[in-house]
Amino acid sequence: MGEGFFSRGFRGRRRNQDTALPPGQYLEDGFPVLSAGPTPRTPLEEWDFSVVGEVDEPKRWTWEEFRALPSEEITTDIHCVTKWSKLNTRWEGVSVDTLLEGVDTSAEYITAYCDGDYTTNLPLEEVTGGKAWVAYAYEGEPLEPEHGGPARLFVPHLYFWKSAKWVRGLQLIAHDIPGFWEGLGYHNFGDPWREQRYWGD
């Protein structure tokens, strides 16, 4: 009797944990910094954000114009391919839907480009429909440069390398081009719930 009671309880708690974290991930309280290069320090007066490529007319915002766009608060979990996850992180940013408003395109993919040489590639439909933002604040504070400030792409439903730090624009393209890590063994799509870490996963 007692044994049955305990094992039911144990399985119940485990199930809760399992649904909170994708497979192979562990819970991280800190916020590890992963950088593949020097931290850029672009002054805000020189910063801009562009939408280019297969668009009828390229779009560009200065920092001031970007910050004047409607923004959203997002509270969600993030998952790094190096196996740490953080739950209930709070971000503010401009939805990619807002940035692409009125853009007429036949493109099916995007490449996010950044200060430095970092790029990441995504299907257009994975960054539209309320799934991605250009985030400028974390936990109520301006995003620190080491975490990608002044602004980073924020695509929390995919592994966090897709949330490119120091993002400066989106290039809309007809054909998918693997980015910095995607071209070097990391999964092209990167869904943490399907544990798509490496090529072939």
Place this chain on the structure above:
Amino acid sequence: MDELRLDGNAAAGTLGEVFSFEVTTAEYACGGCGKAGTLGGAAVYEVRDLGIIVRCPGCDNALIRVAHNRGRYLVDLRGTKYLATG
């Protein structure tokens, strides 16, 4: 088929020597700015378990990118004009 063309096994000896080189004293020329140096003097960014990026200290161009991949390594040397080893 070209009679002089061999298969990859013919390069195994030379490539085996090349890729066991002493890293710190190996020389490179940067594919970005052309600056030459030794790998020991380059800038390195360790990206936790993702990989290691070796950059030119002059222009930050990625000289060598190494990714960890389930116990294997993927190596991209495209950022170098050449490596001089041995």
